[in-house]
Each structure stands twice: as C-alpha cells, then as structure tokens.
Amino acid sequence: MSDHDHDHHHDHDHSELSETELRVRALETILTEKGYVEPAALDAIIQAYETKIGPHNGAQVVAKAWTDPAFKRALLEDATKAVSTLGHVSRVGDHLVAVENTPQRHNVIVCTLCSCYPWEMLGLPPVWYKAAPYRSRAVKDPRGVLADFGVSLPKETEVRVWDSTAETRFLVLPMRPEGTEGWSEQQLAELVTRDSMIGTGFPKTPGAPS
Amino acid sequence: MDAAAARATVAVPGIPRDDEGPVFREPWEAHAFAMALALHERGLFTWSEWAAALADEIKRAQAAGDPDTGETYYRHWLATLEHLVAQKGVATSDTLHRYRDAWDHAADRTPHGAPIELTPGDFR
Numbered sequence: 573m574s575d576h577d578h579d580h581h582h583d584h585d586h587s588e589l590s591e592t593e594l595r596v597r598a599l600e601t602i603l604t605e606k607g608y609v610e611p612a613a614l615d616a617i618i619q620a621y622e623t624k625i626g627p628h629n630g631a632q633v634v635a636k637a638w639t640d641p642a643f644k645r646a647l648l649e650d651a652t653k654a655v656s657t658l659g660h661v662s663r664v665g666d667h668l669v670a671v672e673n674t675p676q677r678h679n680v681i682v683c684t685l686c687s688c689y690p691w692e693m694l695g696l697p698p699v700w701y702k703a704a705p706y707r708s709r710a711v712k713d714p715r716g717v718l719a720d721f722g723v724s725l726p727k728e729t730e731v732r733v734w735d736s737t738a739e740t741r742f743l744v745l746p747m748r749p750e751g752t753e754g755w756s757e758q759q760l761a762e763l764v765t766r767d768s769m770i771g772t773g774f775p776k777t778p779g780a781p782s
Numbered sequence: 783m784d785a786a787a788a789r790a791t792v793a794v795p796g797i798p799r800d801d802e803g804p805v806f807r808e809p810w811e812a813h814a815f816a817m818a819l820a821l822h823e824r825g826l827f828t829w830s831e832w833a834a835a836l837a838d839e840i841k842r843a844q845a846a847g848d849p850d851t852g853e854t855y856y857r858h859w860l861a862t863l864e865h866l867v868a869q870k871g872v873a874t875s876d877t878l879h880r881y882r883d884a885w886d887h888a889a890d891r892t893p894h895g896a897p898i899e900l901t902p903g904d905f906r
C-alpha cells in the first residue's frame with residue numbers, strides 16, 4: 573500500500589487528494605453509479621459521527637487564547653507558530669491564520685473541499701459545506717447565510733468572509749462567552765463548537781444544554 | 783450511534799471507538815466505514831463474512847511488515863472493501879484503478895478551493 577498520505581504537499585493552484593482519498597472517492601463513485609449506495613445515506617451516516625472525526629485541536633487553541641493573553645497575541649500574529657508550540661498538534665498545514673471576532677467584527681470562513689481543509693483543527697467539515705450554494709451565498713449574502721444557521725448579529729457588526737486558499741487556512745477565534753470568569757482552559761474548551769470556529773455559530777453558553 | 787452501527791461494532795472486532803461508539807482519525811475513514819455499513823445493509827455481505835475478510839487483510843499486511851499500531855486499521859478496512867467488491871463482481875480492480883486515476887486527474891485540473899467533480903473527460 574502506498575504511503576502518499578504522509579508525503580502530502582500543497583500545490584499552489586490546484587487541488588490535492590491523498591492516495592487514500594483517491595481510492596475512497598473511486599470506490600464511492602463506482603458504488604453510487606451502480607446503485608449500491610445512496611450519497612445521501614452515506615452523508616447521513618457520516619454526519620452522525622461528525623463530532624467523532626479527527627482531533628479537535630481547535631477548541632484547545634481557542635480556550636488557551638481566552639485564558640492566556642500572551643498566547644492570544646502570538647496566535648493572532650502567527651497562528652501556525654503559536655499552535656506548533658502547543659506540542660499536541662501534529663500538523664497544522666503551511667499557513668494558519670486566526671481571525672478574531674469582536675463586537676465590531678464577525679468572521680466567517682468559506683472552506684475548500686479538498687484535503688487542505690484544516691480538519692486537524694476543526695474536525696470534519698460539515699456536510700453543508702459541500703453544497704455549492706453555501707460558498708457563493710456566503711460571499712454575496714453572508715448575513716443571509718448566518719441567519720439560516722440561526723446566527724443574528726447586531727446591525728453595526730461588520731461581517732467579514734475569508735476564503736481559504738492553497739496557502740492559507742483560517743480559524744475563527746470566537747468571543748469568550750459571558751459568565752465564564754475563572755473557568756479552566758479545559759472547561760472553556762468544552763464550550764467551543766466547530767461552527768463557532770468557522771463563524772457559522774457561537775460557542776455554547778454556560779449552563780445551556782449541550 | 784444508530785442500531786446498524788452498533789451491530790457492526792459488536793460483530794467486527796477492533797473498530798476504534800470511545801464510550802459512545804466509533805471514532806475516526808481522518809475524514810476518509812468515516813467514508814470507508816459508512817460504505818461498509820451501506821453495503822452490509824444492502825446485503826452484499828454479512829458482518830461475519832466482513833470480519834473474516836478484514837482479519838485476512840490484516841494478517842496479510844502484518845506479514846508484509848505492517849506495524850499494527852491501530853493507526854492503519856482503516857487502511858485495512860479500505861483494502862477489504864476493495865477486495866470484497868471485486869470478489870462480488872461489483873467492480874474489478876481495473877475499474878477501481880481507472881476511477882482512482884480519473885479522480886487524480888479531476889483534482890489536478892480543479893483550481894484550489896473549487897469543489898472537485900468527476901467528469902467524463904477525466905477518464906483517459
């Protein structure tokens with residue numbers, strides 16, 4: 573079996589799939605064409621496990637930034653470098669940029685569909701990323717897309733959309749929820765959802781059912 | 783975890799899991815898992831047949847020097863899928879290679895950030 577996965581490099585102008593991903597896609601296409609599997613049924617199974625796929629390092633990073641001002645500064649300055657100092661993150665890609673949500677500005681990431689998606693940080697890309705309309709609508713009408721996700725922002729908050737490229741992936745640093753004074757990093761990490769790091773959601777609020 | 787997945791984790795040894803059910807290191811692993819679940823549901827194989835094929839695959843890999851650290855579990859799973867679909871006459875190994883190459887071509891011609899889609903032109 574080939575070991576291309578570990579040999580992964582990012583080209584600048586086209587998409588990359590690892591050897592294993594190519595084989596998985598090949599099989600999936602054939603099974604779909606022959607009517608053995610329904611793409612929707614596969615998506616449903618995968619969606620049932622979406623919180624169980626990949627390490628969720630992003631939540632740790634966000635929680636640390638909430639509690640450690642020096643780390644937060646370092647993160648916003650050079651996220652790749654800051655995250656690599658944490659040790660437990662094995663590969664974060666070439667260039668990770670953290671964008672901070674503030675009362676003045678809310679960030680949303682439009683993600684790519686190839687293997688450059690930073691799932692090491694964010695876990696599995698949600699199925700709705702696959703929908704072509706999300707990408708174009710997120711750029712044209714970000715508030716409309718956010719409203720679909722139940723996210724409403726004050727009128728004066730600017731919405732900024734970031735499109736990841738071959739060289740740059742993004743991580744949203746959401747605002748720390750109120751009522752979490754004195755919480756430990758570990759407790760805070762529990763509040764950080766994937767969607768809050770993509771910008772299509774907020775962190776959980778303390779005491780709310782998860 | 784739904785009932786079908788629960789039966790699979792009982793019937794097939796070694797599936798990486800936590801208290802709640804299967805866990806996956808990378809997204810493709812979940813795809814491979816989901817395909818096996820769907821094919822089982824479709825009646826292509828029973829779980830005992832699957833478990834035996836997977837055990838064979840792991841034995842073969844270990845004989846060839848696989849470190850058996852658990853990190854390679856789903857690689858064996860994928861190889862088992864490929865073997866079984868060939869054995870059941872769903873897709874030959876040639877067909878699998880042709881589609882693999884087509885996806886490679888599709889990724890190559892797709893600008894970064896755009897959805898990768900397979901078109902007839904990708905088959906050469």
